[in-house]
Amino acid sequence: MNPPNKSGWKPAMNATDQDGMHIGPATVSGNRALMLEEPLSFEIGHAEITGVDLPEIDPAAANRLGGLERSDPIGLVGLSEPETVRHYTRLSRQNYAIDLGLFPLGSCTMKHNPRLNEKVARMPGFADVHPLQPVDTVRGALEVINELAHWLIDLTGMHGVAMSPKAGAHGELCGMLCIRAALEARGDARKVVLCPESAHGTNPATAAFAGYETEDIPAGADGRVDLEALKARLGPDVAAVMITNPNTCGLFERDMKAISDAVHEAGGFVYCDGANFNAIVGKVRPGDLGVDAMHINLHKTFSTPHGGGGPGSGPVVLSEALSPYGPLPYTARTKDGVVHLIEEESAESFSEEHFGGVMDSFGRMTAFHGQMGMFTRALTYMLSHGADGLRQVAEDAVLNANYILRSLEDLLHAPYADSGPCMHEALFGDKDFGGDLSTLDLAKGMIDEGYHPMTVFFPLVVHGAMLVEPTETESKAALDQFIASFRSVAERANAGDESLKQAPYYAPRRRLDETQAARKPVLAWNDPNLT
Amino acid sequence: MARYFTDEHEWIDVEGDTATVGITDYAQEQLGDIVFVELPEVGAMVEKGKDAAVVESVKAASDVYAPISGEVTEANDALEDDPALVNTSPEEEGWFFKLTIGDKEELEGLMDLKAYKAFVDEL
Numbered sequence: 001m002n003p004p005n006k007s008g009w010k011p012a013m014n015a016t017d018q019d020g021m022h023i024g025p026a027t028v029s030g031n032r033a034l035m036l037e038e039p040l041s042f043e044i045g046h047a048e049i050t051g052v053d054l055p056e057i058d059p060a061a062a063n064r065l066g067g068l069e070r071s072d073p074i075g076l077v078g079l080s081e082p083e084t085v086r087h088y089t090r091l092s093r094q095n096y097a098i099d100l101g102l103f104p105l106g107s108c109t110m111k112h113n114p115r116l117n118e119k120v121a122r123m124p125g126f127a128d129v130h131p132l133q134p135v136d137t138v139r140g141a142l143e144v145i146n147e148l149a150h151w152l153i154d155l156t157g158m159h160g161v162a163m164s165p166k167a168g169a170h171g172e173l174c175g176m177l178c179i180r181a182a183l184e185a186r187g188d189a190r191k192v193v194l195c196p197e198s199a200h201g202t203n204p205a206t207a208a209f210a211g212y213e214t215e216d217i218p219a220g221a222d223g224r225v226d227l228e229a230l231k232a233r234l235g236p237d238v239a240a241v242m243i244t245n246p247n248t249c250g251l252f253e254r255d256m257k258a259i260s261d262a263v264h265e266a267g268g269f270v271y272c273d274g275a276n277f278n279a280i281v282g283k284v285r286p287g288d289l290g291v292d293a294m295h296i297n298l299h300k301t302f303s304t305p306h307g308g309g310g311p312g313s314g315p316v317v318l319s320e321a322l323s324p325y326g327p328l329p330y331t332a333r334t335k336d337g338v339v340h341l342i343e344e345e346s347a348e349s350f351s352e353e354h355f356g357g358v359m360d361s362f363g364r365m366t367a368f369h370g371q372m373g374m375f376t377r378a379l380t381y382m383l384s385h386g387a388d389g390l391r392q393v394a395e396d397a398v399l400n401a402n403y404i405l406r407s408l409e410d411l412l413h414a415p416y417a418d419s420g421p422c423m424h425e426a427l428f429g430d431k432d433f434g435g436d437l438s439t440l441d442l443a444k445g446m447i448d449e450g451y452h453p454m455t456v457f458f459p460l461v462v463h464g465a466m467l468v469e470p471t472e473t474e475s476k477a478a479l480d481q482f483i484a485s486f487r488s489v490a491e492r493a494n495a496g497d498e499s500l501k502q503a504p505y506y507a508p509r510r511r512l513d514e515t516q517a518a519r520k521p522v523l524a525w526n527d528p529n530l531t
Numbered sequence: 532m533a534r535y536f537t538d539e540h541e542w543i544d545v546e547g548d549t550a551t552v553g554i555t556d557y558a559q560e561q562l563g564d565i566v567f568v569e570l571p572e573v574g575a576m577v578e579k580g581k582d583a584a585v586v587e588s589v590k591a592a593s594d595v596y597a598p599i600s601g602e603v604t605e606a607n608d609a610l611e612d613d614p615a616l617v618n619t620s621p622e623e624e625g626w627f628f629k630l631t632i633g634d635k636e637e638l639e640g641l642m643d644l645k646a647y648k649a650f651v652d653e654l
Contacts, residue, residue, distance in 0.1 A: 201592070457590040514589050518566035519614065 035508070038090045041077045042525045049078040075527070094508045096452045102474055102482050106425045106455035106467025107200070107248055109278050109300035110307060116384055117303065117377035126376045131368035135341055142339045145369060146331040148379045152296060152317055155390070157287030160323030162316045163330065164370040168275055169202040171295025171314030174327060174365050176210040178293055178318060179240050179269045181325035181362040190239035190268065196225050198249055198459040200273055203242040212239055219461060223249040223416040227258055234266035244273035246280065246423035248459040249416050250401065260290025269293070269322070277301045279398055279424035282391030292319040302378035313374035327365045341369070396472035397424045400479060404468055407483045411490045415462050430464025434496025439464035442493045444503035444511055449485035535598070535638060536647035542622055543598045545638065552598060553626040554586065554617065557651050562588040565617040570606035571628055577603060579637050584627050586617065599637040601630035
């Protein structure tokens, strides 16, 4: 019998592999007990098999394709229904997910997705609505959007919120378009947006996409924005400053208020990347720090699924100065208690009646209202935690991150360990590694330990960066187990243990050639029988 | 021919009015395996200190800044098919682009090999 996986590379299955590690006897199938070796769907299937019974073609029936019918085989995979179900179920067992274990990706906030969120999102009144239904039939859904908007405004101390952006970067774009609209409305042709060196790559990308030139703001030795350098750069050409707070070094920007004041004094706006809001929710209101626009990743701070588990959602809270320029549609409650959906047709008359006619929306970010399924989940999360519970979320997230920082700082270079407590994530560098081992080798070693690696090589301001965000949902026992694994791999890295270069040993695939995959990606199936 | 270096780890060879620009061996080593290089268009005007090209490795994407201002006369098309040239021969075959020098005075303040070596040793 041929092994099922004809094209793929797989771990050596003999008694010892090439590194002399004892693995046990080889199996004919390539499986290892319940660890199933899964071929590609093309390698299992046969083109003539299908999961659907299609009627035979009646040769007498009129052919209306006018000679355009396909004559070559289409090359689609052919699988029966049970083969299809097994294929994807087997592959899913090789996946790593937040439901399987701690997911320490820094800056990503991979936290537990509470099941209550899912239950509520599946209620027919929320799950089965369509954005084109008559408004009178979806009053409950509008009520949810409006209530969530109210919570976001309250938690951030801002004036308004745009609910429609569909992810963090989309929210950034929404915020920057509001800033541009506000500047254009006063006839101000500012051209430059300043971003710290440690910014998420999406910040300068968003600014560029919105038509601005970007410049770096230097950081001080403590990992925070250099306030004096920023002040020196401000001037009549600076449209906005984009700052992440807490920043990507896991630190709270203590000078945020002074930064905002200086930017405002120079006539610019402050955009805050709110990706790390989970560390300060219920503790700090960005509105009090002078922020003009900030996106909130519902899929991070407010526990809706992401990373392949669900779409993102990135509402943007806006200051009073920017609120009039926010996108359509939006919801608003009138004095009679009814929540209205305000669209182009109604925007002018509505804002005149209720806001004194100042609404001057820049347009639309999306066709419809936003990610309704995420709104129901996020509001469920807020209501089940309450304001005090959300505050504890921030406290526990920070406590967990500091526990990791202080449990590793004797072993790993922790560049900002002296900058005070970290926020939601702990940052390490590869300075103390022995031999020519790199952060990548440590990350691969963590896979053998059964963990998804942390974020690596980001932020760029730290050599060989390792960014660990445990989130508040991990217990102390789970953190201790993770720390034990992390310490053991870090010790091997510091000792220059060459065996780490070959890791992972125990994953379904050994180390992949990432360089080749990036330089010469193979993105389509090529049938080896045809080539 | 004279070779200069910047503190952003670019090298620049000056021959008459033409300058050839690339990234240093130190830079390629820090970046790791280069997987993509985005070069400026021929005819583009680049400005000293502003981004002129992008280099992407398995670790990160980084801007390459123009060490001096000028008009791009040639881009190293070989890097499109074989970005690994930047790893294997960063300071020769892996050059990025050539430009006509707008203002020779901009060369002042750049480092020579000795100064650059000392600069890298400090890092």
